[in-house]
Amino acid sequence: MSAAQKSLALHLGLIGGLFALAFILPTYHHGNFARIMVLATYAIGYNVLFGYTGLLSLGHAMFFAAGMYGMGLAMQYGGVPALPALFLGIIAATILAAVVAVLALRTIGVAFMIVTLMFAQTGFLTILYFGEWTRGDEGFVLQQKVRQIAGLDLSDPMTRYLAAWVLFSVALLATARMMHVAFGGVLVAIRENEERTRMLGYNVFAHKFAAVVISGAIAGAAGAAYGLLFGYVGATFASVQYSIFPLLWVLLGGAGTTIGPFIGALFMFYLIDYSSGLTSAYMLIAGVALVLLTLFARAGIAGEIKRRWAPWLP
Amino acid sequence: MDFGPYLLLASLEGAVGAAVLALTAVGLSLVFGVMRVVNVAHGEFYMIGAVVAWFVATTVGTHPALGFVAALIVAPLVAAIIAIAADRLVLKRVNYDPEATIVATIGILYIIQQAALMGYGPEARPVEPPFNHRIALPWYDFAAGEWFYPWGLGTTSYKLFVIAVAIVLLLGFWALMTRTKVGLVMRATQLDWDMAQAFGIPVDRVYALVFGFGAALAALAAVLIVPIQQAHYLMGGDPLLLSFIVVIIGGLGSVRGTVVAAILIGMSDGIISVFFTPTLAKIIATMVVALVLVFRPQGLFGTKAA
Amino acid sequence: MLKKITDRRTLLKGAAAGGLLAATPLASRFASAQSDAPIKIGFQQHSTGIGAAYGRWYGRTTEAAVKKINGEGGINGRPIEIVAEDDGTDPKRGAEVLEKFANQHSCDIAFGTLFSHVVYGSAPAAGELKLPYFVVSEGHHVASGALNRWTMQPGITDVKSQVAAMAPFVSKNLGKKVTMIFPDFAFGHDHRDFFTAAIEAQGGEVLEHIAIPPTETSFTKYFPKIPRQTEVIYHVMVGPGVLTFVKELGEFFGPSRPEIFGFIDSLEAVDMSSPGLEYLEGTYFWEGMPRYAQASQSAHEKAYRTAVGVDDNGASLSDSKDVSTYAHMFGCWETLHTIKAGMEYADYQGPQDRQKLIEAIESMSIMPESAAHPQGAKVFNGRTHQTFGHQYISKVENSKLVLAHATSIADTFYEDEVDYTKMSF
Incomplete structure (x- = not known):
C-alpha cells in the first residue's frame, strides 16, 4: 500500500470504528465519546493553525464561544431552528476569525500568542458585559424541545452520538484532504521556513489568513455543536483555560498529525475522568502526565508512533 | 468625586499595581531573555511567594513586621529552590525546546497549584501588613485658592511603601545586571549562548540560576502585595497574563522596556477605569494593549522581531 | 403584594400535607423496606476550582447529615451512600459528572451543587438522564423556570x-x-x-x-x-x-x-x-443562618452545629482558623433530610421510582423547624421547585455577627414564574 492509501485506510478505519462503537459502548462511555468527538473536532481546528501552520494561538476559546453563542443566541432570542442556528454559529466564528487574522497576523511567535490571548480575553469580558442577553457566566439552557434537526432529537444519546460522529468525520476528512493538496503543503512550508516559502513566490499572508479562518471556523463548528448537543451555552467556554485545552490535546496527541487531536482529547478526557475517581488531586496527576510526556514522548502520542514505527502516518 | 482627585486616586492605585507588576514581569523577562523559555508557571511562583508569606507570618507570630521581614527572605528562597528543581528535573532534560517547555511548564503549573490546594487549602487568607495608616491626601481648589481634603481621596502608608520598595528592588536588579559579574554572565548568555559557552561560562548553571532568580522576583512581588490582597491558590493567573503582556510590550528581554511597559499598563488600568464602567474599562484596556502589539509587534523598545 | 395572601392560604393547606409527611416515614419505614442495599446519592462537589472553599464545607455538612440519617435508620431502612465527584466548579465537567453518576455509579439521584453556572451547565444532563437533581445553590435558576422538572432546590432559599x-x-x-x-x-x-x-x-x-x-x-x-x-x-x-x-x-x-x-x-x-x-x-x-451561636439559638441548631463540627464562632472545632460557610452549608443538611422524607413518602425502591420521588417532593409544603430543618421553618413551593424560609440580618459587633433581625417567611414570597408540575417528565 502506498502512504496515501494507508492514510486513507487509517482515517476510514477510525471513522468506521467510531461508528461501530456507537452500538457497542456501555452507556457511560457512549456519552463520553460523543463529547470527545466534538472536543476532538475543536482540536482538529486548532491543529490546522498550530500543528500545520506553526502558529501558536492562545485564544481559540473565542472561536469556540463565537460558534456557541452565535448558535445559542439565534435560537434563544431569534427562535431560529437548530440547523440554521448551527450555521449561524459557524458564520459568526468565521467572521471573527477573519477579523482576528487580519490584526493578529501582523505579529509572529510569542507576540501572536499574546495577541490572540488578549483578543480572547476581550471576547470573554464582552460576553460578561452583555450579560442581559448572554446571562454572563451563568449562561443559559437550550431546552430539549428546540434541540431538533429534521425531527431528530439531539438530546437522545444515540442521535447525539451520531451527530457528533458526523461532525468529527467531516472535519477529519476535510483536513486530511486539505493536507493532501498543495494548499496544505504550503502551510507546512510556512511552518518550516516562512522566509523561504515567501521567496518561492507563495503568498504567505494569504495562506496564513486562510489557515486562521479555517481553524476558527472548525473551532466555531465544534462550539456550536457542543452547545446544541449538550444544551448549554455559557461564558466559561470563552475563558482562558478553554484556549489552553486544545493546545494540550494537540500536543499530547501529536501536533501536525491528522489523528493526533482525537487521541489527545481522548487521552486527556479519560486521564481526568479516571484519576478524579482515585483522588481529588487529579490535576496533580494531569500535571505529572504532561511533564512526563514532554520528557519521554515529546512529539505526542501519534507523533511518537510516527517517528518510531509508522513514518507514513499523516 | 471630582475629576481631579479621582484621577489622582486612580493613578495611585495604578502605581501600586504597576510596581508589583514590574517586579513580576522583570522576573519573567529575565527567564525569557536569557533562556528563551516561555514560563507558563511563572504566576505559580508568585502564588508560592504569597502562600509562603502567609505560613511564615503565622509561624512568626510576634509582631506583623517581624513576620513580614522573615517572609521577604524565606518566600523568594523557597520559590527559587522549587524553580531550580524544576529546571534541573524537567526543562534541562527537554533542552529548553520552546514547545516542550510550554507544555512542561503548564504541567508544572497544575502540579504547583494542586499541591497548594492540598497543603494550604482553598481559602483566601490575609497577611497583616507591617504597618498601615490611612493617609488622606489634599487637593488644591483653584476657585477658592486653597488646599483641602476631598472626600475619599486617600491611600495607605503601606501602599506607598510597596511602591518605594519596588523601586529600590528594581534599581538593585538593574545594578546587579550592569555592575556585577553575575549580571555580565547573564547578559553574555542572553546575547549568544554558543559564544558564552565557548568562553567557559557554565551555561547550565547560569540557566538554573536565572530560572530560580526569575521565580524569586515573582515571589518577592507577591510578598509585597499579600498584605493588600490575599494569598489564594488560584491567584497566579492574572499576574501571569499581565506579565506576559508587559514583557512583549516592553520588547523581549529588555529590562528597561519591561519596567516602562509595566508602568504604562499598571497605570492605564487605573486611569481608564475613571472614564468607563468597570467591565467596559477592562475590555478597552485589554483591546488597547492588544492593538499596540498588533501595530508594534516588536514591542515599544524591542529592536528585533519576537 | 396580593400574592402574599394567596400564598398564606396555600401555606395553610400545605400544613396538612406537612403533617402527613412528618407522620408517614415512621409508618412506612419498615413496611416497605424490601432491599437493604444503600441508596446512592451522587454528590457534585466543588473540590477544586473557584468554589473549593465552599465545596469543602458542603462536603463536611453532607457527611454529617448522612451520618445522622444513617444512625437513625437511613432511608426506608436503607443506608445512604455518598458518591462524591469533583466538578472543578466547571459547567462542562458538571454535566459529565451527572452522566457518571447516572450511568457509571448507578446513583439514585444527584445533589449538592452550589455555583449557578455549574447548575445551568448540568441541568440539561439531569433532564435528559431523568435523574432527580437537588441543587443547593441559592440561585434563581430553578424558580425562574429556566431548568426542568428534574431539578429542584428544596434546601436553600433563592437570591x-x-x-x-x-x-x-x-x-x-x-x-x-x-x-x-x-x-x-x-x-x-x-x-x-x-x-x-x-x-x-x-x-x-x-x-x-x-x-x-x-x-x-x-x-x-x-x-x-x-x-x-x-x-x-x-x-x-x-x-x-x-x-x-x-x-x-x-x-x-x-x-x-x-x-x-x-x-x-x-x-x-x-x-x-x-x-x-x-x-x-x-x-x-x-x-442564611447566623454563623455565631446566638443567645437565642434553638436546640436543633445547637445539635446541628455540633454534628457538622463547628464551634460557637462558626469555625471548625479542630482548627479555629478554618471558618465554615455557615450561611449556606445548612442547605446540604436540609436537602438530604427532604430527600429522605420524599423517598419515604414515595416509597422509593430504585431508579424506576425517580419520577415518584419528584412528585412526592412537589407535594410538600410546610417544613417545620426541626432537627431536619435547623435553619428554621420552610415553605416549599412545589410548582416552582423552590423553598422559602427565614432570612437573618446580623450586625458586626466586636468582630462578631450579632443577629439584629429575622424576616418572616412571608417577607420572602414573590409571584410564581413557572409551574414545573405542568411540564412533562
Missing part, C-alpha cells in the same frame, strides 16, 4: 427572595439612597435587578450600580463612583478578592462611612477578626 426580604429593613433602618456594588456576572445582576425593584417598592432608590469585573483584584479605583449623597452601600462580592474589597472600602471612607449592608457571601469562610475587617464594625450582613 430573589433573599434580596426582596432585605429591602424593608434597609430602607427603614439604614437609609433610602443606596449604591450597589456587585460582581459583573449573572449572580451580581440578580442582586442588581431584584434589589433595585424591591427598594423602589419601599420608597427608596438606587443611586448608582457599580458592577465590578469578576477578575478584578483591586477595588479602590472604583469607589469614587459612589455618589456623595449615598446613605447605604449594598455590597455583594464573591471569590478570593472579597477581603481586599472590604478592606479597601474601609480605607476609602476612613472614619466617615455611610451605612454598609452586605451579603455574607462576601465573607463566607473568612474569619471576621481578619486584619482589615475591623472597618466592618457596626455594618450589617445578610446571613
Whole structure:
C-alpha cells in the first residue's frame, strides 16, 4: 500500500470504528465519546493553525464561544431552528476569525500568542458585559424541545452520538484532504521556513489568513455543536483555560498529525475522568502526565508512533 | 468625586499595581531573555511567594513586621529552590525546546497549584501588613485658592511603601545586571549562548540560576502585595497574563522596556477605569494593549522581531 | 403584594400535607423496606476550582447529615451512600459528572451543587438522564423556570427572595439612597435587578450600580463612583478578592462611612477578626443562618452545629482558623433530610421510582423547624421547585455577627414564574 492509501485506510478505519462503537459502548462511555468527538473536532481546528501552520494561538476559546453563542443566541432570542442556528454559529466564528487574522497576523511567535490571548480575553469580558442577553457566566439552557434537526432529537444519546460522529468525520476528512493538496503543503512550508516559502513566490499572508479562518471556523463548528448537543451555552467556554485545552490535546496527541487531536482529547478526557475517581488531586496527576510526556514522548502520542514505527502516518 | 482627585486616586492605585507588576514581569523577562523559555508557571511562583508569606507570618507570630521581614527572605528562597528543581528535573532534560517547555511548564503549573490546594487549602487568607495608616491626601481648589481634603481621596502608608520598595528592588536588579559579574554572565548568555559557552561560562548553571532568580522576583512581588490582597491558590493567573503582556510590550528581554511597559499598563488600568464602567474599562484596556502589539509587534523598545 | 395572601392560604393547606409527611416515614419505614442495599446519592462537589472553599464545607455538612440519617435508620431502612465527584466548579465537567453518576455509579439521584453556572451547565444532563437533581445553590435558576422538572432546590432559599426580604429593613433602618456594588456576572445582576425593584417598592432608590469585573483584584479605583449623597452601600462580592474589597472600602471612607449592608457571601469562610475587617464594625450582613451561636439559638441548631463540627464562632472545632460557610452549608443538611422524607413518602425502591420521588417532593409544603430543618421553618413551593424560609440580618459587633433581625417567611414570597408540575417528565 502506498502512504496515501494507508492514510486513507487509517482515517476510514477510525471513522468506521467510531461508528461501530456507537452500538457497542456501555452507556457511560457512549456519552463520553460523543463529547470527545466534538472536543476532538475543536482540536482538529486548532491543529490546522498550530500543528500545520506553526502558529501558536492562545485564544481559540473565542472561536469556540463565537460558534456557541452565535448558535445559542439565534435560537434563544431569534427562535431560529437548530440547523440554521448551527450555521449561524459557524458564520459568526468565521467572521471573527477573519477579523482576528487580519490584526493578529501582523505579529509572529510569542507576540501572536499574546495577541490572540488578549483578543480572547476581550471576547470573554464582552460576553460578561452583555450579560442581559448572554446571562454572563451563568449562561443559559437550550431546552430539549428546540434541540431538533429534521425531527431528530439531539438530546437522545444515540442521535447525539451520531451527530457528533458526523461532525468529527467531516472535519477529519476535510483536513486530511486539505493536507493532501498543495494548499496544505504550503502551510507546512510556512511552518518550516516562512522566509523561504515567501521567496518561492507563495503568498504567505494569504495562506496564513486562510489557515486562521479555517481553524476558527472548525473551532466555531465544534462550539456550536457542543452547545446544541449538550444544551448549554455559557461564558466559561470563552475563558482562558478553554484556549489552553486544545493546545494540550494537540500536543499530547501529536501536533501536525491528522489523528493526533482525537487521541489527545481522548487521552486527556479519560486521564481526568479516571484519576478524579482515585483522588481529588487529579490535576496533580494531569500535571505529572504532561511533564512526563514532554520528557519521554515529546512529539505526542501519534507523533511518537510516527517517528518510531509508522513514518507514513499523516 | 471630582475629576481631579479621582484621577489622582486612580493613578495611585495604578502605581501600586504597576510596581508589583514590574517586579513580576522583570522576573519573567529575565527567564525569557536569557533562556528563551516561555514560563507558563511563572504566576505559580508568585502564588508560592504569597502562600509562603502567609505560613511564615503565622509561624512568626510576634509582631506583623517581624513576620513580614522573615517572609521577604524565606518566600523568594523557597520559590527559587522549587524553580531550580524544576529546571534541573524537567526543562534541562527537554533542552529548553520552546514547545516542550510550554507544555512542561503548564504541567508544572497544575502540579504547583494542586499541591497548594492540598497543603494550604482553598481559602483566601490575609497577611497583616507591617504597618498601615490611612493617609488622606489634599487637593488644591483653584476657585477658592486653597488646599483641602476631598472626600475619599486617600491611600495607605503601606501602599506607598510597596511602591518605594519596588523601586529600590528594581534599581538593585538593574545594578546587579550592569555592575556585577553575575549580571555580565547573564547578559553574555542572553546575547549568544554558543559564544558564552565557548568562553567557559557554565551555561547550565547560569540557566538554573536565572530560572530560580526569575521565580524569586515573582515571589518577592507577591510578598509585597499579600498584605493588600490575599494569598489564594488560584491567584497566579492574572499576574501571569499581565506579565506576559508587559514583557512583549516592553520588547523581549529588555529590562528597561519591561519596567516602562509595566508602568504604562499598571497605570492605564487605573486611569481608564475613571472614564468607563468597570467591565467596559477592562475590555478597552485589554483591546488597547492588544492593538499596540498588533501595530508594534516588536514591542515599544524591542529592536528585533519576537 | 396580593400574592402574599394567596400564598398564606396555600401555606395553610400545605400544613396538612406537612403533617402527613412528618407522620408517614415512621409508618412506612419498615413496611416497605424490601432491599437493604444503600441508596446512592451522587454528590457534585466543588473540590477544586473557584468554589473549593465552599465545596469543602458542603462536603463536611453532607457527611454529617448522612451520618445522622444513617444512625437513625437511613432511608426506608436503607443506608445512604455518598458518591462524591469533583466538578472543578466547571459547567462542562458538571454535566459529565451527572452522566457518571447516572450511568457509571448507578446513583439514585444527584445533589449538592452550589455555583449557578455549574447548575445551568448540568441541568440539561439531569433532564435528559431523568435523574432527580437537588441543587443547593441559592440561585434563581430553578424558580425562574429556566431548568426542568428534574431539578429542584428544596434546601436553600433563592437570591430573589433573599434580596426582596432585605429591602424593608434597609430602607427603614439604614437609609433610602443606596449604591450597589456587585460582581459583573449573572449572580451580581440578580442582586442588581431584584434589589433595585424591591427598594423602589419601599420608597427608596438606587443611586448608582457599580458592577465590578469578576477578575478584578483591586477595588479602590472604583469607589469614587459612589455618589456623595449615598446613605447605604449594598455590597455583594464573591471569590478570593472579597477581603481586599472590604478592606479597601474601609480605607476609602476612613472614619466617615455611610451605612454598609452586605451579603455574607462576601465573607463566607473568612474569619471576621481578619486584619482589615475591623472597618466592618457596626455594618450589617445578610446571613442564611447566623454563623455565631446566638443567645437565642434553638436546640436543633445547637445539635446541628455540633454534628457538622463547628464551634460557637462558626469555625471548625479542630482548627479555629478554618471558618465554615455557615450561611449556606445548612442547605446540604436540609436537602438530604427532604430527600429522605420524599423517598419515604414515595416509597422509593430504585431508579424506576425517580419520577415518584419528584412528585412526592412537589407535594410538600410546610417544613417545620426541626432537627431536619435547623435553619428554621420552610415553605416549599412545589410548582416552582423552590423553598422559602427565614432570612437573618446580623450586625458586626466586636468582630462578631450579632443577629439584629429575622424576616418572616412571608417577607420572602414573590409571584410564581413557572409551574414545573405542568411540564412533562
